[in-house]
Amino acid sequence: MWLYRLILALFGPPALLLRAGRLALTGRAEPRGLAERLxxxxxxxxxxxxxxxxxxxxxxxxxxxxxxxxxxxxxxxxxxxxxxxxxxxxxxxxxxxxxxxxxxxxxxxxxxxxxxxxxxxxxxxxxxxxxxxxxxxxxxxxxxxxxxxxxxxxxxxxxxxxxxxxxxxxxxxxxxxxxxxxxxxxxxxxxxxxxxxxxxxxxxxLKAAFVPDDAPAALPFPRATTLLAASTHPGEEEVILTAFASAQASNPGLRLILAPRHPRRSAEVVRLIADTGLSFAVRSKGQEPTAQTLIYLADTMGEMDRWYAGAGMTFVAGSLTDRGGHTPYEPAAHGSAILHGPDVTNSAPAYAALQAAGASVQVETARDLAAAIIRLADASIQKEMAEKARDALSAADxxxxxxxxxxxxxxxxxxxxxxxxxxxx
Incomplete structure (x- = not known):
């Protein structure tokens, strides 16, 4: 323990100072960061x-x-x-x-x-x-x-x-x-x-006890044809946007809510969305979506319940890269059909239960995802999958x-x- 304390005492504060400087130089300074961390x-x-x-x-x-x-x-x-x-x-x-x-x-x-x-x-x-x-x-x-x-x-x-x-x-x-x-x-x-x-x-x-917020504000497009890409990471938005553009060309009623894991990446994600040529709005700029908005960038904190409630389908991100995937419990609690990539190691038992029950769809490529979006954009299919997901994930006592x-x-x-x-x- 003494060696651990010595290493942290010698290198902890300098590492914090370097980190604070790097964040400040990139425009991501943490208010009160150093004072709170020390x-x-x-x-x-x-x-x-x-x-x-x-x-x-x-x-x-x-x-x-x-x-x-x-x-x-x-x-x-x-x-x-x-x-x-x-x-x-x-x-x-x-x-x-x-x-x-x-x-x-x-x-x-x-x-x-x-x-x-x-x-x-x-x-x-x-x-x-x-x-x-x-x-x-x-x-x-x-x-x-x-x-x-x-x-x-x-x-x-x-x-x-x-x-x-x-x-x-x-x-x-x-x-x-x-x-x-x-x-x-x-x-x-x-x-x-x-x-x-x-x-x-x-x-x-704990994730099995997820509690949705009550009655979030409604979105101006049908839930059944709305996809939420929840908590995306670098390398995932490109795949999701390519898949959505392909699916939307086949079904013009489709809409996408794109919620990056870290809102500080907003400018980077905006550039990726702009490259698709599809109409979009940005939440952090105070822009509310309209019926004509095809992609809504949900780059704020504390509003995920609204996006889950407005999406009949949810792609659970962190699963197309090597991050182990995020939890499926939130979309399941909201009755949203679940899609995910192959890497779900962080919640492997939950995803195994979903797969065994036929309550989620695994995709690996943009083509896979586009096909899944088109197939799942049906309220009756979503309801059936959501009920199976709730049953599969209800094992927690x-x-x-x-x-x-x-x-x-x-x-x-x-x-x-x-x-x-x-x-x-």
Whole structure:
């Protein structure tokens, strides 16, 4: 652990400064970025406080149902949400939930972590998925603050990497009071790294509990002939636009909502759309789509529910490149037919269930995607696929959240940390 601390102390702050300079030079400066990452201006909420950390947009969106459940049970609670990205922080703030404060996560150095914990004084730390930063977890647990890890994911490669540093791995697993893995293989791997079995909760996939927003504003074109390309990455927009242009030539009623994963890429994506020669509008410029708009660039944060609700078909991106694909739970919750590329390793069990049920369509090329769009632009087909998807993805047991909520209840009650042990929750 001492070597880890030395490396982070020596190279962490300089790396942050270089990153901040690079972002500033490219016009992507993060407001308050350095101050928040170094915990120089940490929040100082009053009353009981909970700290929740998620890597970025996808992880945070998957935790929304959990956040709502916690706040409904503890209306006076202050919730400090940290993420590794400015877009994640923006998403948290866009929910405008009472008591929620969004921040960039402190860098995992001894000093920044200590300053953050001293200011926030959380009753508990909730970590979403696989954000297992050693300094953060060890210092939090050392203060008697229970650490909960929800929907934890541990790949075989990550297990091998952690196994090379058994000392740090053991410090991390010893710091965890309660962990729910998102699949049984991950649970087994955490045990192999030293997590006590009695600190292991039931398998819990947070994404299965996705909660859509109520009644988003309608779009001016039919849902059945509208495709959403959700959370696209570089190298995917070209394929999607080529496929859509081909399909739209065959079916002029088709419309495309293109939502890049990172809105900062808006100018780049605008150039790609312009090259198609098709009419388009840009959300970040305040332009609302009309019935004549063929492509709508949804380059803002916090509005994905509106796009899902307006699209009868959703291409789940991150799956045409080597990024492992994004979650299928959001389009399934909105009753949108699901298309995806071949790389779905991040949510492999969910996609395996969809494929087995005939509830999604896998494509690999622009030609594949164009053909799928034309075939799926039918309300009856979309309804059938959506029903199959809901059934295929409904295996998550809602009761699996209860042990976590019980343990958290104990932590927020002010009892000693030892009473938060999962075996007693």
């Amino acid at each position: 915990a120089l201006s940490p929040p100082r909420p009053n009353g009981p406080v909970l700290w929740l950390h998620a890597a970025s947009n996808g992880e945070l969106a998957s935790a929304k149902a959990t956040i709502l459940a916690i706040l409904s049970r503890h209306p006076g609670l202050s919730l400090v949400v940290t993420t590794n990205t400015a877009t994640g922080r923006t998403l948290a703030e866009s929910w405008r939930l009472p008591g929620l404060v969004g921040r960039l996560a402190p860098v995992d150095t001894w000093g920044a972590t200590r300053r953050f914990l001293q200011a926030v004084r959380p009753a508990a730390l909730i970590v979403i998925e696989n954000e297992l930063w050693p300094e953060r977890l060890v210092q939090t647990a050392a203060r008697g603050i229970p650490v909960f890890v929800l929907g934890a994911r541990m790949s075989a490669g990550s297990e091998r990497a952690w196994a090379r540093f058994p000392g740090i791995a053991r410090r991390i697993t010893d710091a965890i009071a309660w962990l729910s893995a998102q699949d049984r293989d991950s649970a087994r791997r955490f045990e192999s790294l030293g997590l006590n079995k009695d600190r292991l909760g039931p398998v819990l996939n 809602p009761a699996s959240m209860r042990p976590f909520l019980a343990a958290l209840e104990t932590a927020l009650s002010g009892k000693p940390a030892a009473d938060v042990h999962p075996a007693r929750a």
